[in-house]
Amino acid sequence: MSTTADEAQETDTVAWYRNERVRDVIGLLARLFLGIVLIVAGAAKVGHPVTSQRAVQAYQIFPFELAGSIGLVLPFLEIILGVLLVLGLFTRLAAVASTVLMVAFIIGISQAWARGLAIDCGCFGGGGQIAPDATKYPQEIARDLSFALAGAWLAWRPRSLASLDRILFGH
């Protein structure tokens, strides 16, 4: 088995998954995926400040006032990170921040689940308490995990096709 693998690698063409071009394309896809998700999630909350505040307050992690402030700022933060990712500007920084954000969301949802709260994650607007049988914690966590993975890829390898980083700074 190992011989065949080695033989394949010894050929002149590099395995596709080691190909820098392929990885650049993956980077572009990760940027667009995570960036568009962040813009959509942020835009859904803009213009609904109370809903956004209530959504954060429903997690019952932070003091009421602080949760309210987070709810006010979060939509705009999401949009800014999303725009940076779509443009490919300061990709690594934006990717690290986005990944941290997604991990924070996953922790928030998990603790709500563990504590027996019945809330909607409010990820794309809405949020707050819902009927206990209407919770979607596993789906919400899985979804945020896929976003976190895209962010982690870009944090590890921020180089990608068609990025402002490349155009402006040459990397």
Place this chain on the structure above:
Amino acid sequence: MAKNSTKGRPAGNARQAKIQAAQKSSGGGANKIVVATVVVVVAIVAVVAGVIWSETSKKSAVVGSGKELPPGVTALGAGYPAFSDVTPVAGAPTLDLYEDFQCPACKSFEDQFGQTVEDLAKAGKVKLVYHVKNFLDDNLGNTWSTQAANAAFCAADAGKFQEFHDQAYANQPTEGAGFTDAQLKQFAQAAGISGAALTTWQQCYDAGKYVTYVQSVEDSSARQGVTGTPTLKLNGTQLGNAELASPDALTKAIQDATK
């Protein structure tokens, strides 16, 4: 053997190095610090402007400026005790009901349980307290939760809160469509308010007499962790699916809570 497998890399790196060298020698490429500064400034301005705009739109969503408390309510933020003329039986538990007039799930609750709750409250078997919230205004982009709540407490001045409340849920528009001024007046009339009382109701409604009170209930209930509707608390304990399986289950839960 394994090392050979990476022989494509040095070539790639060399090419990359050449590109970078070429760019450096030509003096090309933007100044990272300048770009970063621009991005940070734009981001800060965007967040600050966004938050200020959000706060402004929140304030303008409130109509009226009255600070009156509905009859029987002792403080801003406190719930409205329904059927306050009924003497409760000894040990009757308190049922706190958190609702928003635009909430479809509240309509479902009222359709299924409303009559049961009302009968129990009328018989003094439960002390029914309404916490009328208005958070769906922000979500739906209108002000009809607040206006309907204000209208309901204006009806309370005429002793017709429960009747108005039942009318509003029975005739709830599809989510997002909102009520109309005329519709709310119809509810008041259907609740049995007429003549001089209707004129008083209209003045109260137009003045937004209870808007501040409704807002205070929204805030205080959210602080207590009620961010969704309908929410029911029996003697302070939130009711779940078991108690809300059927009107009989709810009746039994209320009986069990009677000391």
